[in-house]
Every structure is written in C-alpha cells, then in structure tokens.
Amino acid sequence: MPDLLIELFSEEIPARMQTRAADDLKKLVTNGLVEAGLTYASAGAFSTPRRLALSVEGMLAESPTTREERKGPRVDAPDKAIEGFLRGAGVSRDELEVRDEKKGQVYFATIEKPGRPGAEIVAELLESTIRNFPWPKSMRWGAGSLRWVRPLHSILCILSDENGAEVVPLSIDGMAAGDVTHGHRFMGPGAIKVTSFDDYSAKLAKAHVVLDAAKRADTIWHDATNMAFAQGLEVVEDKGLLAEVAGLVEWPVVLMGEIDAEFLDLPPEVLQTSMKEHQKFFSVRDPKSGKIVRFVTVANRETADGGATILAGNQKVLSARLADAKFFWENDLRVAKDAKMQPWLDSLADVTFHNKLGSQKDRIDRIKALAREIAPVVGADPDPAAQAAEVAKADLSSEMVYEFPELQGLMGRYYAEAAGFAPEVAAACEDHYAPLGPSDDVPTEPVSVAVALADKIDTLTGFWAIDEKPTGSKDPFALRRAALGVIRLVLSNKVSASLTGIFFAQLEREYEAVLAIDMHRVSDMHQVGDMHSIGKRPTTPIDEQADDLLSFFHDRLKVHLRDQGIRHDVIDACLAMPGNDDLTLLVKRAEALAAFLKTDDGENLLQGFKRANNIVTQAEEKDGVEYSFGADIKFAETDEEKALFKALDTAEPNIAKAMEAEDFAAAMSGMAALRAPIDAFFEAVQVNADSEVLRRNRLNLLHRIRAICTSVADLAKLEG
Structure with missing residues (x-):
C-alpha cells in the first residue's frame, strides 16, 4: 500500500491563512480519495510560509472494481423511458436482464466499474483541488490562468512504497509535478530530491525548514x-x-x-x-x-x-x-x-452612533440617566455611577484610542485617573465594556456594574426601538453578545431587579430620541409640511417592545443555563412563573428545581403530579366545571385519603412561606414531603368513585396537589 506525499511550493502565504489552507488541502484530497474508492490509514497536513504539504499513509494502490445493480422501467414501458434508463446506466439493451416482479416484468442493469490506478486518481484529484482551492483571496500571475494565494512555483507529488517512489504524472498550466522541493530561502542548499515523507521532513530540517x-x-x-x-x-x-x-x-x-x-x-x-x-x-x-x-x-x-x-x-x-x-x-x-477630558466629551456630539439614534453624546446622556437609576439596585451611589457613565467613553476621542482602538476603556481608566476622578469612576471606564465574551471576567465593583449594565441595556433597547433586531444568524450590532453580557453581570453579582421595568424606562428614552432626531431632520430639510409623516415616535407600543426584548433575554438565558447542565424543560417550567423578568430569582428557582428532580422524591413526585393533573384536567373537560375548591376531609373514606389531606395542610403553609422568602430549596423540600402520601393515595383510592360526592371531593383534592406544586414551578411543562 503506497504512501502519498504532496507539496505545493509558493511565495509567502499570509500567516493568517496557513492553518486553514492546510486543513482544506487535507479535507479536499482525502475526501476525494475516499469517494474514488481509495481508502487510507492516516493523513497529516502541514504548512510553512512557503509551502502546503500533505502526507497520506497506507493508501490503496488502485480503486476496487465495483458492481452496481440498478432497477429500470417495466418491459412494456415507452421506448423513451427505456432509452433514458440505458443512457443513465451506460449500458445497451442487450445487456439488460428481465426479471418477474409483482407488477410485471422489469428491466435490471448490472453496471460494472473497473478499478483505476491510484496515480491516475490522484492526478485528477490534485489538479481539481489546486484549480478550485478555497483561498479567501487569490491572484493570477504571468500568462497562465491558474489562481493561487501567491505565485505557485512547484508541485511535488509522489507515491512511495518498499520498491521506491514514483512521480504522479500531472501538469497544470505547464507546471509538471516532480519529486523535488526547496529548503530555506536563504539558508537552504537548493533543490532537494525526496523519496518519502520521512525523507522529505528530514531533508527539510537539514535545509533549515521546520515543517510542523x-x-x-x-x-x-x-x-x-x-x-x-x-x-x-x-x-x-x-x-x-x-x-x-x-x-x-x-x-x-x-x-x-x-x-x-x-x-x-x-x-x-x-x-x-x-x-x-x-x-x-x-x-x-x-x-x-x-x-x-x-x-x-x-x-x-x-x-x-x-x-x-x-x-x-x-x-x-x-x-x-x-x-x-x-x-x-x-x-x-x-x-x-x-480639561478633565471635556474636549473629548464635546467632540462626541459630532460622532454618529446610529443615524436613527443620534450621536455618541446623545447615547451617553441616555446611559448616564439609566446608570443613575440602576445604581441603587446594584448597591452603587447614583452620583459616581452617573459621572462614570458620562466619562466612560471619552477616550474614544483620544489620539491613543484612535491609533489603537483595542485600547478603548483601558486608556479611559488611565485618563480618568489623571483627571482626578474617584478610583471607582476610573475603574468603570475600563470595566464597562465587560464582559465581551463568555470567558471574560465580570465586573463586581458596584459603579462598574451599574455602568456596564446601562451601556449594554441601552444598546439593546436602542436597536429594539428602531426594529433592528437579530434575524437568524445575522447580528450586525452584536446584540446577542450584549444580552449575554447583561445576563452574566446580573447573575454573577446576584442582582435582583425587574428587567421589564428597566426596559420600559429606557425604551421611553429611545423613543424620544428617535422622535427628536426625526424632528431635527424635518427642520434641516425644511419639510415642515410633511410633519404628519416625519417626526413621529416609533409605532410599536413600548410595552410590546419590552416584552419582546424580555423574550430575547429568555432565549439567551436558556442557552446559558443549558451550557451549565440545566434541562430546557426545567427552564420553561420556571419561565412560566410570575417574576420571570428577575433573572437572579429565575435562575435560583431553576437550579433548585433541577436539583430536586435529580432526587427520587423529585422524580416520583413529578409522576404523582402529572397523574393528578391529567385526571383533573380530563374531568374538567368532561364535566364542564372547574374542580378548584371544596375538598373536605369529612368526605375522606380511607386512611390514605385522610393522610393526604393532613400532608397537604402541613405542606401548603410551609411551601408558601418558603416561596415568600424566595427559599426555593425549602419549597422543594416541602414538596418532597408530599411524595409518599400522594403515592399511597393513588395506590389505595379510586378517584372516579360511583358516589358523585366522593368523586367531586377527590377531584378537588387532586386540584390542591396541582395548585401547591405549581406554586413553585409549572411542573406541567416538565418531561417524563
């Protein structure tokens, strides 16, 4: 079984393209080999500034002969249908076989494809690979039609086994494949003839080229x-x-x-x-x-x-x-x-943030107002938070950040310190962009948290106000990243707040900004007569936009929690509860429910709840009434029925007290105490008794189970 060695030697390949190019070469060639029937043992791709190389070991010397049986039309089919089948199969009518089937006699063709030498397949495959290589950018040179990232100088392509090496016969635009490579541009000895991959890599090392x-x-x-x-x-x-x-x-x-x-x-x-x-x-x-x-x-x-x-x-x-x-x-x-950075702040009035949302200065004013409102929620003083929001983006106008945009924020901290601002204000200048990615550190200093939240929420509400929302895989303003940043800030700092209220207040500011900008355009264009069509607030009601933005956050939160091992149905069960715009509370509930469901009590209680819920739901649909009150222990006949009444009477206030204290673990513990009496009830008691009084009483009792369990989470949304 021969080994294949390919090298494409060229002028310097941009460093950013090399790894991807080596992977592409490997994928294109090895996929092509397998499709042609040439299996192999292993393959490795390599890149240097001047070459792409591929080593394929243990390749078949030739593709195997294949036989394919193809079913055709019936014997009495129209001639055109039969002729089309003959063309597709590449056979003549004499070569067809007639077989009896349920619907009559049918033509069958046996198509045999003889094997081909590996060198022939490699030559065709490599030419196609080179001519169609997926470079991000490529060029032509000289008089040829070939395109490559930089001028291609030589092609090395050999098949080697214990008997020696042979050059694969291949020529592209007059460039014939050979068994020769070249070492280092300045320290290499000139042309180097190679016989295998081991020989190739060893001789390159002596010629001052590290291949890997x-x-x-x-x-x-x-x-x-x-x-x-x-x-x-x-x-x-x-x-x-x-x-x-x-x-x-x-x-x-x-x-x-x-x-x-x-x-x-x-x-x-x-x-x-x-x-x-x-x-x-x-x-x-x-x-x-x-x-x-x-x-x-x-x-x-x-x-x-x-x-x-x-x-x-x-x-x-x-x-x-x-x-x-x-x-x-x-x-x-x-x-x-x-000047305390004031010239930079003034210049931001001339920097457009978005043509529908105004300048960077307009945006800073909105962030400043929101940071002041958020500050008490995160334990920060409103005045430093507002001050930090005002100067946090001042460095965008500095010469250093103009030259090195990646230093924005960091230089803001240096300049704020130099201007004499308080340490927490300077820290917020650097921290307010964070977290930018899923692995970034999350700010914890209260002023930094307030400004970081205000900055990201303003971005989201602003683009929601002008209906520039992410669609499919498109997210040009990185709004998904901003939402994840808010989620991580809230959860890491255990911020408990109603996001809907915050969204509503900021959307109100965004709507006013859109109106003001439109009015300014009207004034500039002298189109006062068109005031009925220009200079209006966005038409979507603010509460609808706030709800839609919250749903967007819930989608991002689901992804975030799934990455942490919390099931999607657990998240849905908690999202269905009141207060789902308090992410900290929501996650606390989801974590407690997820932990509870991993226990035997949790799993069995869920089954008991689902059984109770199904029975009550079906009875209510059948009877056209709601069994939501009236369960009385005096109608209980069995010990198990009476025990369930007592267990519910004990658990209900305990669970309610735990929920009021937002102690979800205690609430789950209270529900766990119901597992045994519910199991015993269903084993001993027939709910749909002959007596209508007993039946109604037991259905109302099951409703109590449903009501108590769903006070913690909507267990009906759980699977299993």
Whole structure:
C-alpha cells in the first residue's frame, strides 16, 4: 500500500491563512480519495510560509472494481423511458436482464466499474483541488490562468512504497509535478530530491525548514521564555501572536532586544499593543514592577553576528513607532489633566452612533440617566455611577484610542485617573465594556456594574426601538453578545431587579430620541409640511417592545443555563412563573428545581403530579366545571385519603412561606414531603368513585396537589 506525499511550493502565504489552507488541502484530497474508492490509514497536513504539504499513509494502490445493480422501467414501458434508463446506466439493451416482479416484468442493469490506478486518481484529484482551492483571496500571475494565494512555483507529488517512489504524472498550466522541493530561502542548499515523507521532513530540517507549525511555535516559546528567565523577566503570553509569528518563519531564531529608556514609562498595555500590532514583537515584563522592559523578535535566519544587525534595525524601527505612541500619550494626558477630558466629551456630539439614534453624546446622556437609576439596585451611589457613565467613553476621542482602538476603556481608566476622578469612576471606564465574551471576567465593583449594565441595556433597547433586531444568524450590532453580557453581570453579582421595568424606562428614552432626531431632520430639510409623516415616535407600543426584548433575554438565558447542565424543560417550567423578568430569582428557582428532580422524591413526585393533573384536567373537560375548591376531609373514606389531606395542610403553609422568602430549596423540600402520601393515595383510592360526592371531593383534592406544586414551578411543562 503506497504512501502519498504532496507539496505545493509558493511565495509567502499570509500567516493568517496557513492553518486553514492546510486543513482544506487535507479535507479536499482525502475526501476525494475516499469517494474514488481509495481508502487510507492516516493523513497529516502541514504548512510553512512557503509551502502546503500533505502526507497520506497506507493508501490503496488502485480503486476496487465495483458492481452496481440498478432497477429500470417495466418491459412494456415507452421506448423513451427505456432509452433514458440505458443512457443513465451506460449500458445497451442487450445487456439488460428481465426479471418477474409483482407488477410485471422489469428491466435490471448490472453496471460494472473497473478499478483505476491510484496515480491516475490522484492526478485528477490534485489538479481539481489546486484549480478550485478555497483561498479567501487569490491572484493570477504571468500568462497562465491558474489562481493561487501567491505565485505557485512547484508541485511535488509522489507515491512511495518498499520498491521506491514514483512521480504522479500531472501538469497544470505547464507546471509538471516532480519529486523535488526547496529548503530555506536563504539558508537552504537548493533543490532537494525526496523519496518519502520521512525523507522529505528530514531533508527539510537539514535545509533549515521546520515543517510542523506547532513545533515552530513550541521552539519560539521555549527559547523566548528561557531567554527572559535568564534575566529575571517573563514573556507576556499571547497565543494569537505566537501562532501568527510561527506562520511568518520557517526557521525560527529568537532574539531579545532593548527598549529605549525614554519609553519605559509608557503604560505597559501601550507598549505591548504597539509592539504587537506594528512589529509582531512579544513583550517582556519585569514581574516586580509590572513594566514592559524588553521585547522578543523572531528572525527567519541565522546570521554570523548572532542577530545583532537584525536587532539594531528592529530597535530603530521600534523607537520610531514608540515615539508616536509617546506623543499620543503625552498629548492625551494634557487633555485629561488640564480639561478633565471635556474636549473629548464635546467632540462626541459630532460622532454618529446610529443615524436613527443620534450621536455618541446623545447615547451617553441616555446611559448616564439609566446608570443613575440602576445604581441603587446594584448597591452603587447614583452620583459616581452617573459621572462614570458620562466619562466612560471619552477616550474614544483620544489620539491613543484612535491609533489603537483595542485600547478603548483601558486608556479611559488611565485618563480618568489623571483627571482626578474617584478610583471607582476610573475603574468603570475600563470595566464597562465587560464582559465581551463568555470567558471574560465580570465586573463586581458596584459603579462598574451599574455602568456596564446601562451601556449594554441601552444598546439593546436602542436597536429594539428602531426594529433592528437579530434575524437568524445575522447580528450586525452584536446584540446577542450584549444580552449575554447583561445576563452574566446580573447573575454573577446576584442582582435582583425587574428587567421589564428597566426596559420600559429606557425604551421611553429611545423613543424620544428617535422622535427628536426625526424632528431635527424635518427642520434641516425644511419639510415642515410633511410633519404628519416625519417626526413621529416609533409605532410599536413600548410595552410590546419590552416584552419582546424580555423574550430575547429568555432565549439567551436558556442557552446559558443549558451550557451549565440545566434541562430546557426545567427552564420553561420556571419561565412560566410570575417574576420571570428577575433573572437572579429565575435562575435560583431553576437550579433548585433541577436539583430536586435529580432526587427520587423529585422524580416520583413529578409522576404523582402529572397523574393528578391529567385526571383533573380530563374531568374538567368532561364535566364542564372547574374542580378548584371544596375538598373536605369529612368526605375522606380511607386512611390514605385522610393522610393526604393532613400532608397537604402541613405542606401548603410551609411551601408558601418558603416561596415568600424566595427559599426555593425549602419549597422543594416541602414538596418532597408530599411524595409518599400522594403515592399511597393513588395506590389505595379510586378517584372516579360511583358516589358523585366522593368523586367531586377527590377531584378537588387532586386540584390542591396541582395548585401547591405549581406554586413553585409549572411542573406541567416538565418531561417524563
């Protein structure tokens, strides 16, 4: 069974495309092999800046011969139908077999496809793969029609076994496949002939090419961290940068350089961001001071001077970049210290947030009002919360954030501190964007929580007010992420509040904003005569929009809780209860119910409830009455019936008291006490007795079971 080796050698492939391209090559080729009948034992794909490679081991030497039996039309079918079947099967009428079936005689064709040599299949498959490769961007060069991410120089394609290697006969736009590759651009020995994958990878290593991207990344990280450790320093971890740099070099050579002393007082995040974005340098930190004091760069070659010339050039370019960052920093600090960031706040009036929702300044005013209202709910002082909301986005107008947008929020904290704002206000400037993703830390300082909630809720209510809601997989304004952020803020900080009320108040502000903007357009366009059609509030009632937004939150909450192992039907049972706009209360109820249902008492009580509920529901439909009152112990005949009355009398006030205290675990415990008497009742008592008095009394008793159980959650929505 031969092994297949493919290499596509080109000019430098962008680092961000390499991993995906290697995966695509593997998928396209191996899927094609299997479809053609060439099974294989294993496959591995590799990428460097100048090559994509694929190794397929244990492949069949040729595809097997196949026989397919295909049923055709009846013998007495029209000639056109028979001729169509012959064309589709690729056989003649003489080759058809007639068989007797229930509906008459039917034609059958046996189609035999002989096996094909593996080399022939690989050649066809690889040409199709190369010509149709799914690059995000590709180019043509020279006079050929072939497109590739960068000019393709050579194709290596060989099949090898114990008898040696053979080149797969293949030519694309005059480029014939061969058994030759090339090593490192500067340190390689020239053309290299290979006979197998092991030979290929070994000779590339001698030619200063590390084929495996993961090994290149490991080498970079190992050498960089050891170099830093030797000087009592540490490399700032950045997995994304590590993967990118590993895609920029074939032979990684790690070098550590100096940062000019005049830049060491810049915020470490500024240094780190500038070096990463512009130079692809790793930051090296002094763990004692937290300052960035060195950088690590990765060269693609060894030099006689040990990289001194490379470092000198890098340090020169870095100093120019950091001089810009220092200029931005010092200018911004002056605005923060001397003017309390007011010029930035004023300029936000000229920055459009959304053409239907006004400027960033308009939005800040709405967030400020909401943060003041939310503050007492989360244990924050309203005045600092409002102040933090007012200045939290001021850094959007700063020179530093204009240059490095990813530093927004963080620079706001630095500038707020420089302006003399209280520590909790400065912290909120950085924290109010969080959490951005499911793994981000959630703010816990009350002022930060108030502003973060206000910011996200304003985003949601604003786009709800103008009917720009997520549809299907489309969510251009990241509203699902904003809703999940609110959910995590609320649950992590155990915030208990009515979201419907908050939504309603903020939607009122959004509606007024939409009206004001429309009125302004009318004024600008001198269309006062069209006031009946322009300058109106949104038409959907606010309470409907608030309810719709709450449903959106419930959908996101279901996903969030399912990820934590809470069943969807448990969530639905709790959503059906009053107060479902208090997410903390809702989750507390769901967690208690989920835990209860995992016990024997919970599982059995659920069955008892469902039996009681079904009997009462069917009786009410049949009799046209509601059995909701009148159960009296004096009509109880059996001991089990009397015991159930007493158990309900005991449990009902206990459960009601627990529910009032929002102690759902205690309420579940109270329900657990009903399990045994309910089980005993159904074993001993016939509900539909001959006596109508007894029947009505027992149905009313079952209604009590239903009412008590559904006071905790709508158990009818539970499965099982």
